[in-house]
Amino acid sequence: MQTRKMLQITEKDHTKLAILQANKIVINEVQDIVDLIGNAHYQGACRLVVREEHLHPDFFDLKTGFAGEILQKFSTYNFNLTILGSFEKYASKSLRDFIYESNKAGRIKFLENEETN
Numbered sequence: 001m002q003t004r005k006m007l008q009i010t011e012k013d014h015t016k017l018a019i020l021q022a023n024k025i026v027i028n029e030v031q032d033i034v035d036l037i038g039n040a041h042y043q044g045a046c047r048l049v050v051r052e053e054h055l056h057p058d059f060f061d062l063k064t065g066f067a068g069e070i071l072q073k074f075s076t077y078n079f080n081l082t083i084l085g086s087f088e089k090y091a092s093k094s095l096r097d098f099i100y101e102s103n104k105a106g107r108i109k110f111l112e113n114e115e116t117n
Contacts, residue, residue: 007036009043017082018045020054028056030069037079052085062094071108082109 006026007018018040020026027033027050040048058066074081087099087110102108 016045017047019049026054033070037077047080049082
């Protein structure tokens with residue numbers, strides 16, 4: 001995956017953001033997110049912004065463990081993530097609780113649009 005070409009670097013409120021530009025799922029495994037974090041950091045960003053549709057559907061099924069593996073990388077590499085999307089369609093109470101707690105902590109944010117980033 002050519003992640004560097006997929007990232008648009010922009011600045012908001014004195015913070016450099018790396019926004020993933022793709023029209024398909026590009027985060028299918030943990031190594032995909034490690035590559036994106038590395039390339040975003042190399043380009044001076046401290047937050048990666050992805051859309052819900054960039055993530056494999058297993059991410060939103062917490063019992064698969066995929067979300068935990070992905071999000072652990074952001075703690076390991078001291079990097080931030082914003083996931084943009086419409087999350088109310090997910091019926092899982094544990095996922096809703098997870099989103100709520102993540103938004104409180106701040107390293108990982110689940111938002112409806114970029115304006116609230």
